[in-house]
Amino acid sequence: MTILVFGETGQVARELARLDNTKCVGRDAADLVQPDACARLIAAEKPAAVINAAAYTAVDKAETEEDLATVINGEAPGAMARACADLGIPFVHISTDYVFAGDGQQPWTPDDPTGPLGAYGRSKLVGEQAVRDAGGVHAILRTSWVVSAHGNNFVKTMLRLGAERDALTIVADQIGGPTGAREIAAACHAIAGQLAADPGKSGTYHFSGDPDCSWADFARAIFETAGLTCTVTDIPSSDYPTPAARPLNSRLDCSETERRFGISRPDWKATLTHILKDIGASK
Template sequence: MKPVLMFGATGQVARCVIDQAAATARPLTALSRQDVDLLDTDAIRAAIMAAPEGSVVLNAAAYTAVDQAESDVAACRAVNAAAPAAMAEACQARGFVFLHISTDYVFDGTKPSAYLEDDPTSPQGVYGETKLEGEAGVLGAHDRVVILRTAWVYSRYGKNFLKTMLRLGSDRDTLGVVDDQRGCPTQAADIAAALLIAADDLSASDDRYGLYNFAGQGGASWADFAEHIFQTQSSRWGRRPAVNRVTTADYPTPAKRPANSMLNSDRFSAAFGYTAPVWTESVEHVVQQLADEG
C-alpha cells in the first residue's frame, strides 16, 4: 500500500479515508486547514515537498457551501481552483500521483440521461464554476492525475441529506422534499474506497490517468432518497413519516441546482474494476451504522 498525503481531515470523504487507512494500517497523513491553510499556495507546495518518496497526494478538501459561494466568490475560487492547481504543480515536481474530487455541479442538469465524462460542461453557479476551474488547473499542471466527479454525498459523518432527514423525521409526520431534481446518492465510504484503489493500482507508465465519474448506482430524486431513508428506519421508529413531494420552485435557493445530476460511472468501473453499490444498499448500511452508534 502506498503512503497517502491527504488535504482534508474532517470532511465526509476524508474521514472515510482515515477509517479505511486505519483498518489496513496504510501510512496516511491527513492535513486539516489548521495544518495547512488552503488559501496559502506556498504552504500547500511545502507540505507536498516534505512528503515521503512514493507518496500519493489526495485532495479531499473543498469549499462546499454551495449557496454561500454565490457571495463568497474569492474564497471559493481560492480553495476549489487555485489550491488544487498548486497541489498538482507540486505533485508534478515530485513525481507523485495526484487524486482530486470534483462534482456533478460542473453540468447544467439539462441532459435527460446520466452524464458521461465527455459531455459538455456548463456550471450554473459559483461552486460549479470554481470546481470546473479546479479540474482544468489540475489537468493542465500534471499528467498523472485522477479526478473523480461525484454527487449527492452522504455518510455517518458531518452534515448531509441522510442525517438531516433522520433528524427531521424523528419527530415529524410529514416532510416536504424536492422531487424534480434527480441524482445518484453516493456514500462517502464508497468514494474513499475508489480513491484508495486508484492510489494503489496506478503506475508511472499507466494509461488510466484522467477524468472519471464515480457515484452510487441507480438514480433517485431527493424525495425518493428521503422515502428510502424513512422506509429503512421505520422498523426502529415504529412509524414512517410521509414525504410531500414538492418542486424546486417551492424552495428557492441563492444557487441554482442541476435538475439532473445523474452520473454514468462505467468508465471508472472498466478501468479500475470497482463499482459503487446500488444507492439503496448503501443508504441501508449508513442507517445501520448510525443506529449502532445510538
C-alpha cells in the same frame, strides 16, 4: 505506500482515515486558502500519492464568496497537482456533478461539455482545469449527493426531520445518485494505487451511487429503512428556492470508471444501511 490526504473532518476524509497507509492533514498543517502551503507540505512529506478530499462545499454561501471558493476549490488543487507532478506521484482530486448545467435526462459522461449554474460549480471547474494543466499523473473523480454518518448531509437531515414531523415536502425533479463517503474513499484509495502502477489511466472519471433517484424517493427510502413514519409529498425545485441553482439532472455515466479501474457503481441502499448502522453505533 503512504497516501497524503488533504482533509481531516470532512465526510470523505474521515472515511479515508480508516483506510491503510493514509495520513490525513487538516488546516493546521496546510490551509487551502494558502495554496503554496499545500504544495510545500507535499514536497516535504514526499508521499507515494496524494488525495484531495478538502473543499469549499457551502453551495449557497459560495454565491457571495466566489473568490474564496475559487482559491480553495481552484487554486489549491492546482498547487497540489503541480507539486505531485514535480515528484512524479499520482494526484486524485474529488470534483462534482455541479460542473454540469444539469439539463436533459441522459447521464453525463466525463467528456460532455460543462456549464456550471453557480459559483460553487465554477470554482470546482477551475480546480479541474488546474489539475489537468499541471501535466502530472492524476484522476479527477466527479461524484454526487455525498452522504455518510458524519457531518451534515441529506440522510442525517431526513432522520432528524422524520423523527420530528409526520409529513415533509421534498424536491422530486432533481435526479442523481446518492453516494456514500465510505465508497468514495475506497474508490479514491484504489485509484491512487492503480495510477501509481499505470500512469496511463490518468483522466477524468465519474462515480455515483446506483440507481439514480429523486431526493423525494431517497427520503422515502431513508424513512422506510430507519422505520420512521413520515409521509413525503413531491414538489418541484421552484417551490423550494435557494440562493444557488441546483442541477436538475445529476445523473453520471460511470462506465469508464468501471472499465479502467474495475470500480462499479455502489448500491446506495446498501450504503444507507451501513450509514444508519454507524449512526446507531455512535449514539
